[in-house]
Amino acid sequence: MSPAPERGFPDAEFAARTARAQALMAQQGLEGLLLTRESEVRYFSGFHTLFWQSPTRPWFLFVPVEGKPVAVIPEIGAALMRQTWIDDIRTWSAPSPADDGLSLLVDLLGPLAARGASIGVPKGHETSLRMPLGDYERLLGLLAGLDIRDSTDIIRALRMVKSEAEIAKLRHICGIGSASFAALPEIVHEGQAFEDTFRAFRRKALELGADDVPYLVGGADKGGYHDVISPPTARPLQKGDIMMLDTGATWDGYFCDFDRNFAIGRADDASRRAYHTLWRATEAGLAAARPGARCADLFHVMQSVIDRMDDQGGDVGRLGHGLGMQLTEWPSLAAFDNTALQENMVLTLEPSLSYGDGRIMVHEENIVLRADGAELLTTRAVPELPVI
Amino acid sequence: MSPAPERGFPDAEFAARTARAQALMAQQGLEGLLLTRESEVRYFSGFHTLFWQSPTRPWFLFVPVEGKPVAVIPEIGAALMRQTWIDDIRTWSAPSPADDGLSLLVDLLGPLAARGASIGVPKGHETSLRMPLGDYERLLGLLAGLDIRDSTDIIRALRMVKSEAEIAKLRHICGIGSASFAALPEIVHEGQAFEDTFRAFRRKALELGADDVPYLVGGADKGGYHDVISPPTARPLQKGDIMMLDTGATWDGYFCDFDRNFAIGRADDASRRAYHTLWRATEAGLAAARPGARCADLFHVMQSVIDRMDDQGGDVGRLGHGLGMQLTEWPSLAAFDNTALQENMVLTLEPSLSYGDGRIMVHEENIVLRADGAELLTTRAVPELPVI
Numbered sequence: 180m181s182p183a184p185e186r187g188f189p190d191a192e193f194a195a196r197t198a199r200a201q202a203l204m205a206q207q208g209l210e211g212l213l214l215t216r217e218s219e220v221r222y223f224s225g226f227h228t229l230f231w232q233s234p235t236r237p238w239f240l241f242v243p244v245e246g247k248p249v250a251v252i253p254e255i256g257a258a259l260m261r262q263t264w265i266d267d268i269r270t271w272s273a274p275s276p277a278d279d280g281l282s283l284l285v286d287l288l289g290p291l292a293a294r295g296a297s298i299g300v301p302k303g304h305e306t307s308l309r310m311p312l313g314d315y316e317r318l319l320g321l322l323a324g325l326d327i328r329d330s331t332d333i334i335r336a337l338r339m340v341k342s343e344a345e346i347a348k349l350r351h352i353c354g355i356g357s358a359s360f361a362a363l364p365e366i367v368h369e370g371q372a373f374e375d376t377f378r379a380f381r382r383k384a385l386e387l388g389a390d391d392v393p394y395l396v397g398g399a400d401k402g403g404y405h406d407v408i409s410p411p412t413a414r415p416l417q418k419g420d421i422m423m424l425d426t427g428a429t430w431d432g433y434f435c436d437f438d439r440n441f442a443i444g445r446a447d448d449a450s451r452r453a454y455h456t457l458w459r460a461t462e463a464g465l466a467a468a469r470p471g472a473r474c475a476d477l478f479h480v481m482q483s484v485i486d487r488m489d490d491q492g493g494d495v496g497r498l499g500h501g502l503g504m505q506l507t508e509w510p511s512l513a514a515f516d517n518t519a520l521q522e523n524m525v526l527t528l529e530p531s532l533s534y535g536d537g538r539i540m541v542h543e544e545n546i547v548l549r550a551d552g553a554e555l556l557t558t559r560a561v562p563e564l565p566v567i
Numbered sequence: 568m569s570p571a572p573e574r575g576f577p578d579a580e581f582a583a584r585t586a587r588a589q590a591l592m593a594q595q596g597l598e599g600l601l602l603t604r605e606s607e608v609r610y611f612s613g614f615h616t617l618f619w620q621s622p623t624r625p626w627f628l629f630v631p632v633e634g635k636p637v638a639v640i641p642e643i644g645a646a647l648m649r650q651t652w653i654d655d656i657r658t659w660s661a662p663s664p665a666d667d668g669l670s671l672l673v674d675l676l677g678p679l680a681a682r683g684a685s686i687g688v689p690k691g692h693e694t695s696l697r698m699p700l701g702d703y704e705r706l707l708g709l710l711a712g713l714d715i716r717d718s719t720d721i722i723r724a725l726r727m728v729k730s731e732a733e734i735a736k737l738r739h740i741c742g743i744g745s746a747s748f749a750a751l752p753e754i755v756h757e758g759q760a761f762e763d764t765f766r767a768f769r770r771k772a773l774e775l776g777a778d779d780v781p782y783l784v785g786g787a788d789k790g791g792y793h794d795v796i797s798p799p800t801a802r803p804l805q806k807g808d809i810m811m812l813d814t815g816a817t818w819d820g821y822f823c824d825f826d827r828n829f830a831i832g833r834a835d836d837a838s839r840r841a842y843h844t845l846w847r848a849t850e851a852g853l854a855a856a857r858p859g860a861r862c863a864d865l866f867h868v869m870q871s872v873i874d875r876m877d878d879q880g881g882d883v884g885r886l887g888h889g890l891g892m893q894l895t896e897w898p899s900l901a902a903f904d905n906t907a908l909q910e911n912m913v914l915t916l917e918p919s920l921s922y923g924d925g926r927i928m929v930h931e932e933n934i935v936l937r938a939d940g941a942e943l944l945t946t947r948a949v950p951e952l953p954v955i
Contacts, residue, residue: 302701304664313690
């Protein structure tokens with residue numbers, strides 16, 4: 180693993196993100212973006228805290244079409260927000276169910292509403308509004324005249340393409356994830372309760388420098404697993420099990436998201452074949468991933484390899500996705516997504532297939548798209564199913 | 568620590584939760600509740616997965632006024648949902664931005680809309696709608712005639728009072744958290760980068776049986792910390808630092824949420840005094856916490872102790888809150904919350920104060936309310952600031 184990059188970003192990075200958003204806003208006649216979600220508030224401000232785990236308090240960032248973003252946040256976050264590049268920080272004593280930031284938002288946005296201005300709120304695919312729906316409905320009433328449009332396209336366009344500083348963080352956490360998987364044979368053994376395998380993996384990733392392992396799912400069962408999103412049980416690992424761990428570990432707020440498959444003791448033929456098919460599907464994806472190709476193309480390239488073996492059409496919905504401040508981000512490597520791939524997108528390639536009696540297998544690698552093609556951020560999985 | 572309780576819940580627990588919700592719905596003339604958030608979907612179904620970390624796919628659970636809940640979910644969750652007590656599971660191939668569950672929701676709710684029925688959606692304090700806002704707006708159009716009311720009160724009333732099975736899980740994770748804090752003097756030392764203190768704490772909690780440590784914040788600074796929600800820096804712990812760690816560790820989907828304060832090497836007088844004041848405020852809270860008292864009463868009891876020392880009115884908004892499947896839940900120990908305390912509520916007592924030059928200190932314990940008063944779930948903090 181390479182040494183850790185710097186934490187945080189220089190102010191210039193936030194200024195550049197803001198300027199890009201403002202250029203798109205200006206094109207669309209928007210006078211600002213109202214943001215409520217952790218990833219978007221952090222993207223434009225640098226405000227980084229696990230406190231979002233508490234659903235109690237709403238947080239708002241308004242990105243105007245000119246000038247710096249304005250934070251409208253609970254007082255408990257003021258000290259941390261003052262460490263960012265944001266100057267205009269307006270706080271209230273939260274929680275305050277009778278007025279959780281609404282008066283402050285009306286102060287800020289009332290003048291825009293009075294002249295019938297347009298602002299954007301992300302309302303589209305993969306977004307959500309992180310504030311009570313009732314408060315949003317009240318706000319619409321208090322800001323009658325304000326034209327609120329869906330601004331998902333602006334946020335999506337910016338966040339899909341990563342800066343070199345973001346890529347450095349992603350490379351670092353992918354390296355930690357890869358080293359953690361490389362250490363698995365030392366920490367996993369037949370007879371181990373699968374929930375203890377999870378604990379051992381988390382502890383190893385932390386030891387190797389991960390800040391956290393917010394996401395860890397997997398499966399283990401005789402001759403293949405049946406489900407890829409379950410929490411682990413106390414069932415001991417047994418000879419002949421196929422085990423998969425899929426991790427989203429974080430460093431400085433950026434995720435890796437990839438998995439590895441192992442056979443415990445010995446590997447059955449069907450699982451070996453499934454593994455190698457997925458490995459080849461990933462190879463095909465790696466070869467096809469270049470700027471200008473479309474997400475749907477990349478999907479079909481991988482799917483055509485899988486189709487030669489998969490007879491049941493296991494449905495995980497897509498074969499990869501964007502990666503960054505969230506475990507999954509835009510775009511989707513799916514038939515419905517015609518987004519053109521761009522340099523410096525960070526993606527997962529995640530082919531999966533069904534085989535045998537309802538078994539499923541998933542592979543995953545993380546890449547950054549460069550001008551000449553895919554650069555792996557993860558240490559490439561071996562071509563044949565490894566046996567522990 | 569006591570041995571781990573059983574994972575999961577018997578079907579009877581979900582049936583009882585559903586029946587209680589249905590009784591409240593019937594009183595209010597509601598024909599169902601539409602739920603979108605992890606905690607509420609899990610509360611009524613038992614569907615438990617970290618996959619919610621991916622914001623890509625919406626998940627829906629409809630709790631009708633009679634009969635079992637109906638799951639409308641991405642196909643990727645079908646296998647796991649079939650392991651729960653839910654029978655009616657309707658899936659689609661997600662993500663599918665053109666129709667991410669909306670057609671299935673229209674099939675389900677269309678007949679209710681046609682006769683102008685009323686259903687509930689949580690829209691109030693501490694809730695949010697976990698689906699794209701644009702899709703919700705489309706759904707309202709597709710279900711014209713459906714009367715959608717805020718059902719926060721129903722969800723809140725149910726979730727605030729815990730079953731004995733829930734309390735057993737909460738006691739278990741509070742025990743793991745307490746044991747982790749007890750081990751701190753062995754894993755923390757002067758000169759340690761504070762981010763490594765965080766890693767060491769997480770690893771210890773996992774070693775002692777936590778499933779995960781999704782929340783860990785803290786502060787450390789000469790003579791007192793200034794902020795209680797920041798991620799850690801690489802600054803080494805120094806003699807004279809006051810250090811606080813606040814953790815939300817989980818076991819089987821239930822959280823502890825408490826903190827501990829330590830002095831590194833030596834403790835200054837002001838911090839000692841702040842510590843003991845908060846310890847006494849917690850004692851006052853413990854004595855006053857009994858069924859029938861109001862949240863606001865408990866707040867004032869603790870605040871009156873704090874007021875004797877706090878000259879700056881540090882504003883974290885409240886002095887405790889509910890605890891369960893989320894790090895913070897209803898109710899709030901705050902002047903605005905007149906909720907009457909009930910037996911089997913699980914709460915945090917979290918007095919805080921400002922002192923000196925912008926320093927802040929926070930204490931926290933977790934309790935369950937019994938008929939005769941507070942039962943501690945955490946091992947009570949010592950009365951005087953401990954020195955490592």
